[in-house]
Amino acid sequence: MGFDISVSHVFSPAPALVRILRERHLRPHLLVHDDLMPEFDDVDTSSPNCVVIGDAADKFSYQNLNEAFRVLIGLEKPLLFSLGQGRYYKETDGLKLDVGVFMKALEYACDVQAEVVGKPSADFFQTVLNDMSLQPHEAVMIGDDLLNDVGGAQRCGMKGIQVRTGKYRPSDEKHPSVRADGYLDDLAAAADAILTNHE
């Protein structure tokens, strides 16, 4: 079973962050994946007064982390934005560290707390719902990440289903604070379940 997903159906937190940067007259030093760079084409990045990190994958080199750190520590009040706070994700060649890990690294280095834009912020889920003209109870979040997918969606009033793939770990089903509204084996099973409920 495959899924056809067009670009217009993918919601990135980058546009929300670009709005924030504009509103607050911020010029970011960017440490994000090359694929995401075009989102920031119209953003002034001269003499940076904040740092933005996203899932940068191989760009998370020691040198690039040092550069981002030096910008932060050189600011009177270090200001760090993170596009999400995921711990890790799964690719065909294995588990990879996600942006949240490097957010924690820079937070500790500079003794600051990052502003997270994207999952699990309820604002981000609401933006997506608004774009689709849906109320929270009309949508279901399906994800493999208990805290960022399921927990974030639930705080926004949506139901959250966890799939037992990728980041899923059996201990998630006994988590002390976040409880999924349901569990399914994978995304195909989740889609089937939703279609069945609609019949």
Add this chain to the structure above:
Amino acid sequence: MGFDISVSHVFSPAPALVRILRERHLRPHLLVHDDLMPEFDDVDTSSPNCVVIGDAADKFSYQNLNEAFRVLIGLEKPLLFSLGQGRYYKETDGLKLDVGVFMKALEYACDVQAEVVGKPSADFFQTVLNDMSLQPHEAVMIGDDLLNDVGGAQRCGMKGIQVRTGKYRPSDEKHPSVRADGYLDDLAAAADAILTNHE
């Protein structure tokens, strides 16, 4: 003014960690600087059941961090040792992120707390004092890192002097919990002060 320092006068936390690994029958996956690798020559690193990180500098690549993470997350109970928990240090070409930053990164990724061997652990300071056959009140710690140098030494019963170089930041002098026993401009001034007090 220069300082002659022989290898026998430098204390690394590595031997203390090697002892711990032996005692607890642990086989580490190592992510440490190449210069430190010989310390682990006699340690069994096959089928690792823990991860050891030290200041690895350029070896802190995304790929190497992913490898260390995969070892940790694959263990029934992830076990992470960190040789210190420094935030950053200064080199001639600028500030560099220290091991503590990557410790925090892996802690978050795996939801574990690392065991820190080295500064600021009081055990580590005591080991150094023992080696020099000194009581805590007979020694003075001079360092640029308020929490790891000064705070660690004070918890061991030593006096701690902070020098206003390297990691020193003016805000250190108003730190809520750690207060240095004195401040001096640099290591040369600190050495002068100690020699003068001895006259």
